[in-house]
Amino acid sequence: MGEIRNVALIGAGVIGAGWAARLVLNGIDVTLHDPDPEAERKAEEVRKNALRAWRKLTLAPLDHLGRITFSRDLEAAVENADLIQESAPERLDLKRDLLARASRACRPDVVIASSTSGLLPSRLQAEMPHPERFVVGHPFNPVYLLPLVEVCGGQQTSEETKQRAADFYRSIGMHPLVLGKEIDGFVADRLLEALWREALHLVNDGIATTDQIDQAIAYGPGLRWSFMGTFLIYRLAGGEAGMRHFMAQFGPTLKLPWSRLEAPELTDGLIETIVAQSDVQAKGRSIRELERLRDDCLVAVLQALRTQDYAAGAVLKAYEEKLYNRGHPLVMAEGDDLGRPLRLHEARVVPEWVDYNGHMSESRYLQVFGDSSDALSRYVGIDADYHAAGMTYYTVETHIMHLREVAAEEPLHVTTQVLGCDAKRLHVFHALYRTRDEARLATAEQMLLHVDRRAGRACPARPDVLARVRRIAEAHAALPKPEHAGRRVGERRS
Amino acid sequence: MGEIRNVALIGAGVIGAGWAARLVLNGIDVTLHDPDPEAERKAEEVRKNALRAWRKLTLAPLDHLGRITFSRDLEAAVENADLIQESAPERLDLKRDLLARASRACRPDVVIASSTSGLLPSRLQAEMPHPERFVVGHPFNPVYLLPLVEVCGGQQTSEETKQRAADFYRSIGMHPLVLGKEIDGFVADRLLEALWREALHLVNDGIATTDQIDQAIAYGPGLRWSFMGTFLIYRLAGGEAGMRHFMAQFGPTLKLPWSRLEAPELTDGLIETIVAQSDVQAKGRSIRELERLRDDCLVAVLQALRTQDYAAGAVLKAYEEKLYNRGHPLVMAEGDDLGRPLRLHEARVVPEWVDYNGHMSESRYLQVFGDSSDALSRYVGIDADYHAAGMTYYTVETHIMHLREVAAEEPLHVTTQVLGCDAKRLHVFHALYRTRDEARLATAEQMLLHVDRRAGRACPARPDVLARVRRIAEAHAALPKPEHAGRRVGERRS
Numbered sequence: 001m002g003e004i005r006n007v008a009l010i011g012a013g014v015i016g017a018g019w020a021a022r023l024v025l026n027g028i029d030v031t032l033h034d035p036d037p038e039a040e041r042k043a044e045e046v047r048k049n050a051l052r053a054w055r056k057l058t059l060a061p062l063d064h065l066g067r068i069t070f071s072r073d074l075e076a077a078v079e080n081a082d083l084i085q086e087s088a089p090e091r092l093d094l095k096r097d098l099l100a101r102a103s104r105a106c107r108p109d110v111v112i113a114s115s116t117s118g119l120l121p122s123r124l125q126a127e128m129p130h131p132e133r134f135v136v137g138h139p140f141n142p143v144y145l146l147p148l149v150e151v152c153g154g155q156q157t158s159e160e161t162k163q164r165a166a167d168f169y170r171s172i173g174m175h176p177l178v179l180g181k182e183i184d185g186f187v188a189d190r191l192l193e194a195l196w197r198e199a200l201h202l203v204n205d206g207i208a209t210t211d212q213i214d215q216a217i218a219y220g221p222g223l224r225w226s227f228m229g230t231f232l233i234y235r236l237a238g239g240e241a242g243m244r245h246f247m248a249q250f251g252p253t254l255k256l257p258w259s260r261l262e263a264p265e266l267t268d269g270l271i272e273t274i275v276a277q278s279d280v281q282a283k284g285r286s287i288r289e290l291e292r293l294r295d296d297c298l299v300a301v302l303q304a305l306r307t308q309d310y311a312a313g314a315v316l317k318a319y320e321e322k323l324y325n326r327g328h329p330l331v332m333a334e335g336d337d338l339g340r341p342l343r344l345h346e347a348r349v350v351p352e353w354v355d356y357n358g359h360m361s362e363s364r365y366l367q368v369f370g371d372s373s374d375a376l377s378r379y380v381g382i383d384a385d386y387h388a389a390g391m392t393y394y395t396v397e398t399h400i401m402h403l404r405e406v407a408a409e410e411p412l413h414v415t416t417q418v419l420g421c422d423a424k425r426l427h428v429f430h431a432l433y434r435t436r437d438e439a440r441l442a443t444a445e446q447m448l449l450h451v452d453r454r455a456g457r458a459c460p461a462r463p464d465v466l467a468r469v470r471r472i473a474e475a476h477a478a479l480p481k482p483e484h485a486g487r488r489v490g491e492r493r494s
Numbered sequence: 495m496g497e498i499r500n501v502a503l504i505g506a507g508v509i510g511a512g513w514a515a516r517l518v519l520n521g522i523d524v525t526l527h528d529p530d531p532e533a534e535r536k537a538e539e540v541r542k543n544a545l546r547a548w549r550k551l552t553l554a555p556l557d558h559l560g561r562i563t564f565s566r567d568l569e570a571a572v573e574n575a576d577l578i579q580e581s582a583p584e585r586l587d588l589k590r591d592l593l594a595r596a597s598r599a600c601r602p603d604v605v606i607a608s609s610t611s612g613l614l615p616s617r618l619q620a621e622m623p624h625p626e627r628f629v630v631g632h633p634f635n636p637v638y639l640l641p642l643v644e645v646c647g648g649q650q651t652s653e654e655t656k657q658r659a660a661d662f663y664r665s666i667g668m669h670p671l672v673l674g675k676e677i678d679g680f681v682a683d684r685l686l687e688a689l690w691r692e693a694l695h696l697v698n699d700g701i702a703t704t705d706q707i708d709q710a711i712a713y714g715p716g717l718r719w720s721f722m723g724t725f726l727i728y729r730l731a732g733g734e735a736g737m738r739h740f741m742a743q744f745g746p747t748l749k750l751p752w753s754r755l756e757a758p759e760l761t762d763g764l765i766e767t768i769v770a771q772s773d774v775q776a777k778g779r780s781i782r783e784l785e786r787l788r789d790d791c792l793v794a795v796l797q798a799l800r801t802q803d804y805a806a807g808a809v810l811k812a813y814e815e816k817l818y819n820r821g822h823p824l825v826m827a828e829g830d831d832l833g834r835p836l837r838l839h840e841a842r843v844v845p846e847w848v849d850y851n852g853h854m855s856e857s858r859y860l861q862v863f864g865d866s867s868d869a870l871s872r873y874v875g876i877d878a879d880y881h882a883a884g885m886t887y888y889t890v891e892t893h894i895m896h897l898r899e900v901a902a903e904e905p906l907h908v909t910t911q912v913l914g915c916d917a918k919r920l921h922v923f924h925a926l927y928r929t930r931d932e933a934r935l936a937t938a939e940q941m942l943l944h945v946d947r948r949a950g951r952a953c954p955a956r957p958d959v960l961a962r963v964r965r966i967a968e969a970h971a972a973l974p975k976p977e978h979a980g981r982r983v984g985e986r987r988s
Contacts, residue, residue: 014733042734045782053789055844057796057810060817090747118752140714141731142785145792147809148714173813175713175806177706185752187702188710193753194692195685196724200748203768204758208681210771212671214723216682219669220634220642222723225716226795227805229708230690237635239508240536253584254694258612258679259687261755264698274697277704288539291636295547297802298639301720302551304798308791311721312669315641316552319667323554351798358801362889363861370856395856399983400892408801409550420984427984445983453851488980489893489939490914490921 004168005029008081008106010074010098012039014046015115016087018143021050024066025144026172032070033077040070050144056352057145074098075105083168085137087115095119096127103128111164113137118185118193121154131156135165138186139174147175150186198259218311227297235278236294240287243278247271300351300409307350330378332468338475341415341431344375349410359405365432366400369444372414372430380468390455391462393426393448401443401484404434411435417482418473423460424450426469429482443484498662499523502575502600504568504592506533508540509609510581512637515544518560519638520666526564527571534564544638551639568592569599577662579631581609589613590621597622605658607631612679612687615648625650629659632680633668641669644680692753712805721791729772730788734781737772741765815878824872826962832969835909835925838869843904853899859926860894863938866908866924871942874962884948885956887920891941895978898928898935905929911976912967917954918944920963923976937978 007023009016012034020030020043032043047068054062071077078084084102088095095114103112112134114124125131135157138150149169153162166176179186185193202208208216224233231243238246247266254263264270282290305313306320330344345368353364377393386392406412413435420427426448432441452459461469501517503510506528514524514537526537541562548556565571572578578596582589589608597606606628608618619625629651632644643663647656660670673680679687696702702710718727725737732740741760748757758764776784799807800814824838839862847858871887880886900906907929914921920942926935946953955963 014731049782049785049789052786053793056790056793058814058817060814062817089743118747118750140718141727142789142792145789145796146714146717147806148710150710173809175709175809177709177713179702179706181701183696183699183701184750186710187696187707188714190692190696190753191689191707191710192715192724193747194688194755196728197748197753197755197757198684198688199724200760200764200768201758202677202681202684203771204764205677207675207677208673209774210723210725210768211775212673213681213685214725214775215669215671216642216644216680216685217719217723218721219671220640220682221686222716222719222721223640224634225711226720227712227716227799227802227807229704229711229716230686230693231704231708233635234690237508249583253612253687254691256612256678259684259691259755261688261691261753263691264695266694270694270698274694274704277697280703281705281708288543291543292546293802293804295543295636295639296550297799297804297807298636299547299550300798300801301795302639304794305721305791307794308721308787310787310791312641313721313791315667315669320552320554323552323556351801352794354801361861362864363857363859365857366860366894367855367857394896396896397981397983398892398894398896400860400894402888402890402892425984447984486982487891488982489891490919490941 002082004082006031006080006082008033008078008084008102009087010077010084010102011087011089011115012036012043013087013089014141015139015143017043017046018050018141019085019087019115019139020068021047022144022172024068025050025054025062026066027062027064028066028172030066030068031077031081032068033072033074043068050142053145074101078102078106081106081110083110084112085115086113090117090119092119092123095124099124099134100127103130103134109133111135111161111168113165115139117189120182120184121152121157122182123154125154125156132158133161135161136186137165137169138188140188147173148188149174149176150179150188151176152179152182152186154182194261198261201260219315223298223301223312224294226301228294231274231278232281232290233294235282236287236291238287242287243275244271247274303348303409304351307352330375331381332379332471338472340479341417341476342376342379342472343413343415344379345372345414345416346435347371347412347414349406349408349412351408354408358407360407362402365402365442366398366444368412368414368432369398369400369430369446370395372416373428373446373448376416376428380472381465386462386465390453391459392451392453393461394451395446396449397447399445399487399489401487403443404439404441406434406441412441417479418469418476419445419481419485421469421473423466424458426450429485431482443482445485445487496576498576500525500574500576502527502572502578502596503581504571504578504596505581505583505609506530506537507581507583508635509633509637510579511537511540512544512635513579513581513609513633514562515541516638516666518562519544519548519556520560521556521558522560522666524560524562525571525575526562527566527568529566537562544636547639568595572596572600575600575604577604578606579609580607584611584613586613586617589618593618593628594621597624597628603627605629605655605662607659609633611683614676614678615646615651616676617648619648619650626652627655629655630680631659631663632682634682641667642682643668643670644673644682645670646673646676646680648676688755692755695754713809717792717795717806718788720795722788725768725772726775726784729776730781730785732781736781737769738765741768824869825875826873826965832966834973835911835970836870836873836966837907837909838873839866839908839910840929841865841906843900843902843906848902852901854901856896859896859936860892860938862906862908862926863892863894863924863940864889866910867922867940867942870910870922874966875956875959880956880959884946885953886945886947887942887955888945889940890943893939893981893983895937895981897937898933900928900935906935911973912963912970913939913975913979915963915967917960918952920944923979925976937976939979939981
């Protein structure tokens with residue numbers, strides 16, 4: 001297969017526009033065909049959202065962005081395409097017609113894929129010339145972020161076509177799931193559809209609202225599903241005895257009216273099949289190992305959502321605030337011990353702070369040190385009103401020593417020593433530690449300048465703030481000068 | 495309700511042991527009753543897993559851990575309990591018997607909750623004295639991490655009991671979902687069960703393996719479900735037109751054989767109910783706002799899973815490695831002008847880089863400088879294979895001067911001067927400019943050390959890399975020493 005540089009997209013709804021966004025982010029040019037006069041504007045909105053999301057998602061270099069062009073003419077749109085992806089509404093006649101037209105107008109060797117959620121590929125390819133190069137490539141919304149794409153061929157699809165489609169999807173950051181048999185709804189949508197239809201019954205019967213139903217997923221089972229499917233999850237629900245025990249324990253509940261859907265008969269044959277396939281999935285990992293993997297993923301996901309203060313992340317954040325509120329007052333108080341460096345800031349290496357080697361990236365060290373200087377400024381009495389008046393300490397100079405790497409999820413803390421001060425300047429020295437073992441990870445010497453942002457110049461700190469700064473500086477003057485303080489870059493150790 | 499200090503747990507399987515772990519982490523003492531002679535050992539395993547997970551989950555101070563004691567005698571176990579939680583196997587007769595016995599032996603005012611996944615509370619409470627204090631509190635495995643607990647009363651349950659149970663669950667970091675009507679399987683398990691039964695059919699019919707079915711969830715829809723349920727997700731699938739459009743567009747697919755479960759008739763009344771309830775859920779947020787919320791959560795979850803190198807996180811990690819490997823072909827060439835500082839890196843102040851004042855935050859300066867050092871290392875010939883061999887230049891020391899603030903969206907560029915080198919060390923000086931007017935924003939002097947990551951120590955760079963570094967250093971030796979190079983923090987200008 002030649003390199004794919006130009007993809008024709010038929011249909012520019014939510015799915016088609018999502019494909020366009022993922023493709024241009026991968027440097028691929030796109031030709032969009034859609035009869036909707038608003039399609040161009042909508043696709044541009046999706047592209048903007050996708051670009052915004054990817055800027056957060058990865059620091060990896062995106063060589064260049066592909067271009068999107070629009071074509072009112074289907075045949076012209078597909079003429080020079082290296083691959084065609086159809087994402088029209090889920091109507092068999094409509095899709096079949098579009099696919100047949102596209103297949104007559106394009107080069108005979110290009111893969112033609114359909115984004116259908118569940119129409120059978122054998123039916124979709126029936127009227128196409130060269131039906132062997134047709135395949136279903138079913139993505140999920142938003143296409144530019146979710147990796148899954150179900151790859152399913154029809155009776156006339158060649159193995160080579162499935163392979164080419166899967167390779168292409170993988171090359172643009174997706175996870176192709178190549179299915180062996182075609183069935184209405186494929187695999188993912190059959191599962192989604194069963195859950196969705198059950199949910200519609202619950203609303204229809206007045207049992208629960210749409211919000212309650214959504215909560216029933218997002219605060220519990222949905223968290224697990226973000227990295228493990230139901231079979232592996234249930235293997236763990238069986239405890240140490242695993243899948244066979246789970247099937248024995250919960251087999252009888254399949255007879256209970258816990259869903260409107262009737263389960264298949266749980267024959268010995270079916271149980272053996274499930275247990276054997278589940279054993280393959282487990283790849284030799286014990287239940288305890290899988291539990292730890294599940295827990296590590298859950299912890300990471302909960303922490304990720306905490307940064308968004310949403311759903312289960314908002315629950316965790318509120319709970320932690322309650323735990324913290326039992327704790328520390330932040331402003332300097334009479335009895336505080338100033339006889340040693342202050343310990344004012346704690347942090348944790350959150351997932352987005354690490355590079356692909358799994359270590360905290362260089363710039364996050366400065367972020368933690370900046371947060372520590374902020375904590376010091378709160379400690380000396382600078383509050384929101386002070387900032388609102390345009391007054392702040394601003395970092396003008398920093399010297400960092402990187403001593404050791406640190407992995408995701410590690411708790412950190414910082415100690416802060418005041419090296420000196422005058423009315424406008426505050427000279428501090430931070431040391432960053434891995435809390436678990438007190439290993440020193442980095443140090444930062446910083447010069448802060450007290451500024452009036454509105455006037456755009458330095459000015460003395462407020463007297464009460466300055467008094468606290470001076471009390472700390474006087475107490476810390478008795479401490480030894482920290483190692484690395486006063487260094488020039490590259491200076492030999494004294 | 496008095497404070498809950500001692501909880502009796504009836505049943506110490508996966509769920510009961512999970513409750514025990516969550517409770518002791520909240521400083522609550524637990525008495526466990528279970529006939530299994532292995533229960534004590536198993537519960538201790540779960541407690542250890544939970545403690546390990548919580549140490550990663552939160553830095554918040556956990557005042558003290560509660561104690562777990564075991565009791566072979568049900569009546570003795572519940573006698574002094576402030577709350578009772580039953581988690582016996584899902585057999586109505588068994589649970590009813592245990593609950594009746596417990597309710598006769600405990601104080602008359604304590605809440606008695608059942609962890610049942612789907613048995614009706616009205617049936618479970620039928621034989622209890624004081625049935626008004628019985629309620630279902632249905633948690634999800636692992637109980638110590640997942641916040642959801644469905645709270646459902648029977649015909650005889652008092653409102654106060656539901657409220658007391660919900661308050662208690664909230665106090666231990668959970669998210670109580672209080673249901674208005676009882677139904678077999680409640681809400682969550684009806685949804686799970688529909689999906690599960692559909693999955694069993696797929697395996698039974700030989701359509702897909704357990705692993706394929708799990709992948710169909712975990713690499714796609716499951717990622718969304720970790721923070722949004724199906725209704726809100728589908729509101730977004732409707733594009734700008736929202737829920738009404740989605741129901742109109744996908745209504746007809748409810749008639750297709752995409753699941754073995756038949757959907758309810760999609761009457762106008764049902765559509766109106768869903769649209770109205772979905773509007774309430776959206777809380778006035780536009781589709782675009784909800785899309786950005788969804789994308790931010792997805793990005794955070796994907797990054798979280800990347801740290802675990804698992805499921806969708808492993809896909810992202812592999813994809814990023816490929817992007818890095820493609821690298822910029824910016825390797826030094828014969829005709830390059832080495833007579834002035836190199837210009838190897840450009841960037842733009844993306845929105846998430848700015849603080850609440852609208853200026854690029856402190857740590858992003860270091861990020862841009864770090865990227866500039868990376869660009870330099872590519873320029874001297876360090877590529878993906880070099881990194882794969884464990885070799886890299888690692889920043890050990892940085893000195894930054896912050897000269898001027900910069901706003902969002904400004905294009906930036908960096909010039910890089912090599913101040914010196916030896917076989918292992920590379921001493922550089924970067925200057926950051928606002929491209930629009932060449933205003934100098936900051937400078938960074940950095941010392942990079944060439945390291946062998948596997949051996950964990952410094953080592954000389956590869957000869958061809960070193961030769962390029964030396965060529966630049968020799969050419970740059972003729973340049974004037976930059977202002978700010980060689981400074982100590984706080985040093986007076988010379």
